[in-house]
Amino acid sequence: MSPVKILVVEDSPINMELVTDLLEANGYEVLQATAAREGIVLAGQAQPHLILMDIQLPGMDGLTAIRLLKEDPRTSRIPVIALSAHAMVGDQDKAEQAGCDGYITKPIDTRTFPKLVDSFVKTKQPA
Numbered sequence: 001m002s003p004v005k006i007l008v009v010e011d012s013p014i015n016m017e018l019v020t021d022l023l024e025a026n027g028y029e030v031l032q033a034t035a036a037r038e039g040i041v042l043a044g045q046a047q048p049h050l051i052l053m054d055i056q057l058p059g060m061d062g063l064t065a066i067r068l069l070k071e072d073p074r075t076s077r078i079p080v081i082a083l084s085a086h087a088m089v090g091d092q093d094k095a096e097q098a099g100c101d102g103y104i105t106k107p108i109d110t111r112t113f114p115k116l117v118d119s120f121v122k123t124k125q126p127a
Contacts, residue, residue: 002029003027003028003029004027004028004029004049004050004121005028005029005030005031005046005047005048005049005050006023006028006029006030006031006048006049006050006051006052006117006121007030007031007032007033007039007042007043007046007048007050007051007052008020008023008030008031008032008033008051008052009033009034009035009036009038009039009051009052009053009054009057009062009065010032010033010034010052010054010083011034011035011054011056011057011058012054015054015083015106015108016032016034018108018110019052019083019108019113020032022108022110022113022114023114023117025114026114026117026118028117031046031048035057035058035059035060036053036057036059036060036061036062036064036065037059037060037065039051039053039065040065040068040069040072040075043069043075043078044072044074044075047074047075047078048078049078049079049121050078050079050080050081050117050120050121051069051078051079051080051081052080052081052083052104052117053065053066053080053081053082053083053100054083054084055082055083055084055091055095056084056085062082062083062084063082063094063095063098064098066080066082066095066098066099066100067098067099069099070098070099079101079102079120080099080100080101080102081100081101081102081103081104081117081120082095082098082100082102082103082104083104083106083108084103084104084105084106085105085106085107091103101120102116102120104116
């Protein structure tokens with residue numbers, strides 16, 4: 001059985017390194033994109049099992065990217081978790097309206113993040 005592929009779309013090198021290290025330490029194959037458009041193209045090509053999408057991205061923001069992913073038949077079934085430093089009232093609602101399947105606030109809690117991703121991957125995979 002091949003490893004679960006997770007696409008991380010994150011423009012901060014520090015956050016990208018942290019998320020990648022945590023995921024790889026838990027046996028996931030990590031694909032990386034530093035911009036929304038790059039992430040959309042990579043999602044269509046690689047068909048990851050899960051996408052972790054930063055909301056604050058240069059150029060196209062993450063919510064717009066999520067909407068485009070959910071409108072595309074090739075990527076519409078891939079679960080997307082929003083990663084956001086914005087933990088204000090209503091931000092999670094905006095992410096859900098854009099099509100997010102989950103929401104994680106930054107800074108990421110390194111103790112709970114892998115368990116959160118594990119549980120999400122297990123519950124969202126097709127039978």
